[in-house]
Amino acid sequence: MDDPYATLGVSRDAAAADIRDAYRKLAKKHHPDLNPGDADAVSRFQALTAANEILSDPEKRGRFDRGEIDAAGQERPPRPSYRDYADGASGRRYAKPGPGVEDWDQDEFDDMLASLFNRDRPPEAAGPRRGRDEHYTLSVPFLHAVNGAVERLTLPDGRTLDVRVPAGTTDGQTLRLRGQAGAGRNGGPAGDAMIEIHVAPHDFFRRDGQDIRLVLPVTLAEAVLGGPVEIPTPHGKVRMQVPPHSDNGTELRLRKRGVAAQGERPAGDLYATLRVVLGAPDAALTEFLRDWVPEHPANPRDAMEGPV
Amino acid sequence: MTMPVRITIELLVTQLSGLRRQDVDRWIANGWVRPDGPIGEYRFREIDVARVRLIQELRDDMEVSESTLPIVLSLLDQIYALRRRMARQGW
Numbered sequence: 001m002d003d004p005y006a007t008l009g010v011s012r013d014a015a016a017a018d019i020r021d022a023y024r025k026l027a028k029k030h031h032p033d034l035n036p037g038d039a040d041a042v043s044r045f046q047a048l049t050a051a052n053e054i055l056s057d058p059e060k061r062g063r064f065d066r067g068e069i070d071a072a073g074q075e076r077p078p079r080p081s082y083r084d085y086a087d088g089a090s091g092r093r094y095a096k097p098g099p100g101v102e103d104w105d106q107d108e109f110d111d112m113l114a115s116l117f118n119r120d121r122p123p124e125a126a127g128p129r130r131g132r133d134e135h136y137t138l139s140v141p142f143l144h145a146v147n148g149a150v151e152r153l154t155l156p157d158g159r160t161l162d163v164r165v166p167a168g169t170t171d172g173q174t175l176r177l178r179g180q181a182g183a184g185r186n187g188g189p190a191g192d193a194m195i196e197i198h199v200a201p202h203d204f205f206r207r208d209g210q211d212i213r214l215v216l217p218v219t220l221a222e223a224v225l226g227g228p229v230e231i232p233t234p235h236g237k238v239r240m241q242v243p244p245h246s247d248n249g250t251e252l253r254l255r256k257r258g259v260a261a262q263g264e265r266p267a268g269d270l271y272a273t274l275r276v277v278l279g280a281p282d283a284a285l286t287e288f289l290r291d292w293v294p295e296h297p298a299n300p301r302d303a304m305e306g307p308v
Numbered sequence: 309m310t311m312p313v314r315i316t317i318e319l320l321v322t323q324l325s326g327l328r329r330q331d332v333d334r335w336i337a338n339g340w341v342r343p344d345g346p347i348g349e350y351r352f353r354e355i356d357v358a359r360v361r362l363i364q365e366l367r368d369d370m371e372v373s374e375s376t377l378p379i380v381l382s383l384l385d386q387i388y389a390l391r392r393r394m395a396r397q398g399w
Contacts, residue, residue, distance in 0.1 A: 027370055031365065082359055085358050086391075
């Protein structure tokens with residue numbers, strides 16, 4: 001048995017407060033329940049406790065100093081530490097914080113571990129093990145995502161996967177290809193390929209949920225006189241009537257010409273916002289406007305009048 | 309097969325020197341110690357006794373205040389949960 005003064009690292013004339021401080025400092029460091037992975041912590045802590053037993057008690061300390069007792073005589077029988085229980089099955093009693101809850105749900109616990117180690121859920125130690133999921137990204141042209149398509153994905157290892165992109169796939173959506181990733185072990189199923197879809201932007205279509213929006217350029221004559229115009233939709237061109245006197249910015253709706261219906265989701269609409277394009281300078285138009293007297297003169301900036 | 313030892317709160321308090329009954333009652337109310345049985349008829353298993361002693365040592369020997377104890381206990385519980393899980397996985 002070591003000298004209790006040496007064990008606590010104090011001098012033989014140390015004050016009681018110094019001995020207490022030294023013991024507390026060392027106990028924090030060496031307490032076996034706080035160092036469950038350290039097999040030597042138990043014996044180190046027992047030596048600390050034994051030394052403190054002697055030196056913290058003035059009578060025992062005096063007897064030790066006079067040589068009446070030795071350090072070993074104060075050793076206590078080893079007592080079971082909290083970690084002896086906590087490491088065993090009985091430790092599940094305190095697995096989950098909070099009163100009245102005895103146990104983690106196994107699934108919850110697996111999820112916690114998975115997020116802790118940033119990996120898929122651990123398999124059972126023995127038995128079939130499912131292969132690992134792999135994550136990929138795939139860039140898809142706008143219309144392929146709207147109408148559906150089969151896209152070829154080249155994997156880092158050179159393999160290719162033909163990915164069926166369903167109609168109506170949205171940007172950021174993840175497709176799961178079952179059994180297309182890591183091989184299973186012990187007869188377990190292969191993991192899934194998780195493919196995050198990035199939809200490339202389109203030159204003039206814009207996705208708005210199930211609806212499609214576009215800006216439709218029209219001539220001045222088409223806006224004033226109205227008439228049929230051809231308008232592109234994701235499924236091809238259709239003819240649409242522009243009503244007479246459609247102002248710039250007018251929004252026209254084509255029902256069911258947006259993203260096609262899939263399962264429960266109804267088809268979206270196509271919204272065309274008119275943009276009047278004057279085009280190249282036209283002498284006749286210029287001449288006409290110079291002499292033109294509007295039937296109902298109005299200031300289009302009326303709403304901006306008044307104190308600003 | 310031996311029956312698991314389960315002791316009453318009275319016996320627990322006499323077994324651990326320096327431990328006051330109101331401390332144990334408060335720790336139970338805080339959820340830090342979870343004996344079997346309803347209030348007034350608590351039965352402490354060996355792990356509960358060891359945990360009470362650990363809390364007592366944390367507070368008295370290591371000067372962990374009772375406001376900090378829940379953090380320490382929560383981290384300890386997570387470490388032991390991980391250790392049990394790792395042991396089951398054969399680590």
